[in-house]
Amino acid sequence: MNRILFKIAVPAVFILLSLCIASIAAAKQEVYFYNWSEYLPEEVIRQFTKETGIKVIYTTYDSNEAMYAKIRLLDGKGYDLVVPSGYFVNKMGREGLLREIDKSRLNNFKNLDAQHTDRPFDPGNRYSIPYLWGSTGIIVNSAEIDPETVRSWADLWKPEFKGKVLLLNDVRDVFFMSLRVLGLSGNTTNPDEIQQAYDKLVQLMPNVRLFNSDTPRVPYITGEVSIGQIWNGEAFMAAEENEKFVYIYPTEGAILWMDNLVIPKRAENVDNAHALIDFLLRPDIARAICEEIGYASPNREAVKLLDKDIRNNRTIYPTKEDLAGADFQVDIGEAIVIYESWWEKLKTGR
Amino acid sequence: MRRVKTLYVALIYLFLYLPIFVLIASSFNASKYGTRWEGWTLKWYYQIIDSPLLMHAAINTLIIAFLAATLAAVIGTLGAVSLYRWRFAGKKAFEGLLFVIMMSPDIVMAISLLALFIALGIHLGFMSLLLSHITFCLPFVVITVYSRLSGFDSALIEAARDLGAGEWHVFYRIILPLAMPAVLAGWLLSFTLSVDDVIVSFFVTGPSFEILPLRIYSMVRLGVKPEVNALATILFLIPVVFVSFSYFLLKEKKS
Amino acid sequence: MTEKSLFKTATIGLTGAWLGFFVLIPNVMILATSFLQRDEAAFVRLDFTLENYRRILDPVYLQVFGHSAAMALVATMVCLALGYPFAYALARTRPGLRHLLLLLVIIPFWTNSLIRTYAIRSLLATQGVLNKLLLFTGIIDEPLRLLYTGTAVTIGLVYILFPFMVLPLFAVIEKLDTRLLEASADLGAGRFQTFVRVIIPLTMPGIIAGGLLVFLPALGMFYVSDLLGGAKDLLIGNFIKNQFLDARDWPFGAAASVTMTLIMALMLIAYFFSIRKIGKKEIR
Numbered sequence: 001m002n003r004i005l006f007k008i009a010v011p012a013v014f015i016l017l018s019l020c021i022a023s024i025a026a027a028k029q030e031v032y033f034y035n036w037s038e039y040l041p042e043e044v045i046r047q048f049t050k051e052t053g054i055k056v057i058y059t060t061y062d063s064n065e066a067m068y069a070k071i072r073l074l075d076g077k078g079y080d081l082v083v084p085s086g087y088f089v090n091k092m093g094r095e096g097l098l099r100e101i102d103k104s105r106l107n108n109f110k111n112l113d114a115q116h117t118d119r120p121f122d123p124g125n126r127y128s129i130p131y132l133w134g135s136t137g138i139i140v141n142s143a144e145i146d147p148e149t150v151r152s153w154a155d156l157w158k159p160e161f162k163g164k165v166l167l168l169n170d171v172r173d174v175f176f177m178s179l180r181v182l183g184l185s186g187n188t189t190n191p192d193e194i195q196q197a198y199d200k201l202v203q204l205m206p207n208v209r210l211f212n213s214d215t216p217r218v219p220y221i222t223g224e225v226s227i228g229q230i231w232n233g234e235a236f237m238a239a240e241e242n243e244k245f246v247y248i249y250p251t252e253g254a255i256l257w258m259d260n261l262v263i264p265k266r267a268e269n270v271d272n273a274h275a276l277i278d279f280l281l282r283p284d285i286a287r288a289i290c291e292e293i294g295y296a297s298p299n300r301e302a303v304k305l306l307d308k309d310i311r312n313n314r315t316i317y318p319t320k321e322d323l324a325g326a327d328f329q330v331d332i333g334e335a336i337v338i339y340e341s342w343w344e345k346l347k348t349g350r
Numbered sequence: 351m352r353r354v355k356t357l358y359v360a361l362i363y364l365f366l367y368l369p370i371f372v373l374i375a376s377s378f379n380a381s382k383y384g385t386r387w388e389g390w391t392l393k394w395y396y397q398i399i400d401s402p403l404l405m406h407a408a409i410n411t412l413i414i415a416f417l418a419a420t421l422a423a424v425i426g427t428l429g430a431v432s433l434y435r436w437r438f439a440g441k442k443a444f445e446g447l448l449f450v451i452m453m454s455p456d457i458v459m460a461i462s463l464l465a466l467f468i469a470l471g472i473h474l475g476f477m478s479l480l481l482s483h484i485t486f487c488l489p490f491v492v493i494t495v496y497s498r499l500s501g502f503d504s505a506l507i508e509a510a511r512d513l514g515a516g517e518w519h520v521f522y523r524i525i526l527p528l529a530m531p532a533v534l535a536g537w538l539l540s541f542t543l544s545v546d547d548v549i550v551s552f553f554v555t556g557p558s559f560e561i562l563p564l565r566i567y568s569m570v571r572l573g574v575k576p577e578v579n580a581l582a583t584i585l586f587l588i589p590v591v592f593v594s595f596s597y598f599l600l601k602e603k604k605s
Numbered sequence: 606m607t608e609k610s611l612f613k614t615a616t617i618g619l620t621g622a623w624l625g626f627f628v629l630i631p632n633v634m635i636l637a638t639s640f641l642q643r644d645e646a647a648f649v650r651l652d653f654t655l656e657n658y659r660r661i662l663d664p665v666y667l668q669v670f671g672h673s674a675a676m677a678l679v680a681t682m683v684c685l686a687l688g689y690p691f692a693y694a695l696a697r698t699r700p701g702l703r704h705l706l707l708l709l710v711i712i713p714f715w716t717n718s719l720i721r722t723y724a725i726r727s728l729l730a731t732q733g734v735l736n737k738l739l740l741f742t743g744i745i746d747e748p749l750r751l752l753y754t755g756t757a758v759t760i761g762l763v764y765i766l767f768p769f770m771v772l773p774l775f776a777v778i779e780k781l782d783t784r785l786l787e788a789s790a791d792l793g794a795g796r797f798q799t800f801v802r803v804i805i806p807l808t809m810p811g812i813i814a815g816g817l818l819v820f821l822p823a824l825g826m827f828y829v830s831d832l833l834g835g836a837k838d839l840l841i842g843n844f845i846k847n848q849f850l851d852a853r854d855w856p857f858g859a860a861a862s863v864t865m866t867l868i869m870a871l872m873l874i875a876y877f878f879s880i881r882k883i884g885k886k887e888i889r
Contacts, residue, residue, distance in 0.1 A: 032557045037568030042401055058403065059557045062568050065850035070553060072648070073464055078474070079557060095646045169836045171851060210753050210835030222730050224752060334645055340852035347839040348668045355694050362691050363709065366767065369724035370713045372734065429620035438617055446870070447624040450632055452821040453866045455845045458859070462631030485627040490769075490818060497814035498776040501807065517612040531779060535707075535772040539818075542714045542768070549846075566717050578720065586716045593708065 108281035116298035166228030253325030426491025474556030491536030777811030
C-alpha cells in the first residue's frame with residue numbers, strides 16, 4: 001500500500017516543483033520569439049542576451065498554417081515576435097492579429113534594401129519587417145539533362161521526363177506553377193482558372209515520381225529524380241554537394257516568398273521585441289544569419305559585407321532578368337478551399 | 351527446428367536494429383550531407399553538447415515521457431481492471447472513448463485539446479503537455495493489460511473473495527502480479543509514443559517548455575543536419591543505459 | 606461504505622473522469638464543429654448545416670478512405686505474420702532471457718520514428734545500403750526501385766508498428782497454460798491441429814489487441830507514406846490535416862474525422878459480432 005502511495009506521490013511532488021520553477025522564471029526581462037525552425041543561429045541569440053540582458057525564449061514552427069492556427073487560437077497572446085511569410089502578414093494584419101511596428105525605434109531600418117520594403121502584402125511596412133527571402137524555381141541534374149534545354153515551367157511537361165520529376169508537396173506552389181504555364185495569375189481566385197490549372201496538372205502526373213516538401217534536395221542528390229521544383233536555398237546546398245546541379249529561374253516567373261518579423265497584437269514584451277528586431281537588422285548580425293541559414297537577406301548593408309562568392313551567386317541573389325515575371329504569393333482568402341479540393345482530386349485521381 | 355527458430359528470431363532483430371546501426375554509424379560520419387563516408391568525427395557530438403537549447407529540450411522530453419508513461423500505466427491499468435472486473439453504468443461508453451482516442455487523427459486531438467486548455471485557462475507548457483500525453487497513451491495500456499487479464503480464470507478471484515479478501519486485496523495480491531508483464535509492456539509502448547509525438551505536442555505546449563521531438567522533426571525535415579544523428583544516438587543511449595543499469599541492479603537484488 | 610465499493614468507486618471514478626474530461630468533452634466539441642460552417646477569420650461560424658456531411662459523400666473521399674484502410678490492413682497482416690511466431694519463440698525462452706529479449710524489441714523504438722523513417726529511406730534508396738548489398742552478393746544485377754512504392758510504405762509501417770503487435774501477443778502467449786497443449790496432444794491432436802484449435806483461440810485476445818494497436822495508428826500515419834511512398838496518394842491523415850491547417854476548413858475536417866470514426870466503429874462491431882456468431886456455431 002505504502003509503496004503504491006509513494007509511487008504516486010513522487011510524480012506529484014515533481015509536478016508541483018516544476019510549476020514553481022516555471023513561475024519564478026516569469027519575473028525576468030525576456031522576449032518570446034516564435035520562428036521557423038533552423039532559421040536563426042543560436043550564436044545570435046546568445047549575443048543578443050549578452051548585449052542587452054534580455055532573455056530570449058525561442059520556440060519554432062514548421063509551417064505558416066500551423067503557426068497561424070496556434071496564434072489565432074491563443075488570440076495573439078503569448079508570443080512577442082513571429083516570422084510569417086508575406087501572404088500571412090497580409091491575412092493576419094487584416095484580421096487584427098498584429099500590432100503596428102514603431103519604426104522610429106528601429107535605428108537600423110534604413111539598412112534595408114528599398115526594393116524589399118513597402119511590398120504589396122504590407123504597404124509602408126506597417127506591421128512587418130523583412131527578414132529573409134527566396135524563390136521557388138527549377139533544378140536540373142546536368143549529368144542527365146542538358147540544362148540549356150530547360151527554360152520554363154512548361155518544360156517539365158515534356159514526355160521524356162516521365163517518372164523523373166519532383167514537385168513540392170504544397171498546393172499553392174504546384175498550382176502557382178500550372179497557372180503561370182497557362183499565362184494566368186498564380187494568385188487567382190477564379191474557380192474556372194483554378195480548374196484549368198488542375199486539368200493541366202493532370203497531364204503532368206505521369207512525369208511526377210514524388211511530391212516532397214521536407215528536404216527536396218535529397219531525392220535529387222541520391223539520384224531518384226533529375227528535374228523539378230525546388231527552393232533556391234536547397235538548390236544552393238545541392239550544388240555545394242555536387243556541381244552538376246543547376247538552378248533555373250523559369251521564364252514564366254519564379255515563385256517568390258519573403259519571411260517577415262511581426263509583433264502579435266497582444267504581445268506582452270513589446271519594447272523587447274522592438275529591441276530584438278533592431279538587433280536583427282544590424283548589418284553584422286543580418287550577415288551572420290544569411291551566411292549560416294543560406295537564404296538571401298533583404299538587408300543592403302549586410303549584403304555588402306557578404307563573401308563575394310555568395311553575393312554573386314545567382315542562385316541566392318538573382319539578377320533583375322532572372323526575376324522577370326516572378327511574383328509573390330498573396331493571401332487568396334476563401335478560394336483556398338477550391339484549391340484544396342482540386343488538390344485532393346489530383347492526388348486521388350490516378 | 352530449434353536452429354530455424356533461432357535464425358528467425360535473429361533475422362527479426364536484424365530488421366529492427368539495422369536502421370539504428372545505420373543511424374549510429376552516420377552520427378560519426380564527417381560528411382555534412384551523409385551521402386558518402388568521409389571518415390570518423392566527433393564534431394556533431396560537440397555541437398550538440400554546445401547547444402543549451404537542445405540539451406534543455408532533451409531533458410524536458412525525457413521527464414515528460416517518463417511521467418506520462420508512468421501515470422498512463424497507473425491509470426490505464428486501473429481502467430483495464432475496471433473493464434475486466436465489474437459491470438457498471440457507462441461501460442460501453444468507457445470502451446467507446448478509448449477507441450475514439452486511437453481513432454482520432456493527431457491534428458484533431460491536438461486542436462480540440464488546445465481549445466479545451468484555453469477554455470479552462472490551463473497554462474500551456476508542462477502541465478498541458480503531460481495531460482495530453484497521458485491521454486493518448488491510455489488506450490495502449492488498457493488494451494495491452496486487458497488482453498492479458500481477459501484470459502484468466504476468474505475462479506481464482508472468486509475463491510479469494512469467498513475467503514474474505516477485499517477488492518483492494520484482490521487487486522493488489524492477485525490481479526496486479528498477474529498483469530505486471532502487460533503493465534510493463536504498456537509502459538514501454540507509452541514511453542515510445544510520448545518520445546515520438548510531434549503534432550499534439552506542437553499545439554498544446556507553450557513557449558516556455560520546449561521538447562525535443564519538435565526540434566528533431568524540423569531538424570530532419572528542413573536541414574538533414576548531421577547533428578540530428580548524434581542527437582538521436584544520445585537519446586537512444588540514455589534510456590538504454592538507464593534500463594540496463596536498473597536491470598542489473600534488480601538482478602543483483604534477487605540473487 | 607465498505608472497502609469493496611470504495612476501491613471500485615475510486616478506480617472507475619478516476620479513469621471515467623479522465624476519459625470524460627480529456628476525451629469526451631473535446632470530442633463533443635469536434636462533433637458540434639462538424640455541423641457548423643467555415644469562417645475565414647474565426648475558423649467556425651455558428652450556423653447549423655449538414656453541408657459538410659453531404660460533401661463527404663463525394664466518391665473521391667471514399668477512395669481516400671479505402672486506400673488508407675487497405676494500406677493499414679496489409680501492414681497489420683504482415684506484422685501479425687512476422688510477429689506471431691516471433692512472440693511465440695520469445696515467450697518460450699527461459700525466464701531470465703525472456704524479458705531481456707523483449708526489452709530488445711522495444712529499445713530501437715526509443716528513437717524518434719521520423720528519424721527511423723529516414724534511416725529506412727536511406728536503406729531502401731536506389732543507391733542505398735540494401736541495393737549495394739544485393740548487387741555485391743550477386744543476388745540481383747540491377748538496383749531495385751524500392752523507394753517511392755507501395756512496398757516501401759508497407760516495410761516502413763511494419764517497422765514502426767512492430768512492437769505494438771509483439772507486446773500484446775507476448776503478454777498473452779506467455780501465460781498460455783502448457784497443460785492444455787499437453788491435453789490436446791494426449792487426445793490425439795497433431796501439432797497443426799493443436800495450433801489451430803487450441804493455441805489460436807486461447808491467444809485471440811492478444812491477436813485482436815495487437816491488430817487494433819497496429820491497424821488504427823497505421824490509418825493515420827501519413828508521413829510514412831509521404832516519405833517512403835512519394836506522397837502521391839492522399840490518405841485520411843493527410844486529408845484531415847490539410848482541411849484543418851491548409852484549407853482552414855475545420856467543420857469539414859471535423860465531419861471527416863467523425864465519419865471515419867463511425868465507419869471504423871461499425872466495422873469493428875460487425876467483426877466482433879461475426880466472431881461471436883462463428884464461436885457459437887462451433888460449440889453447437
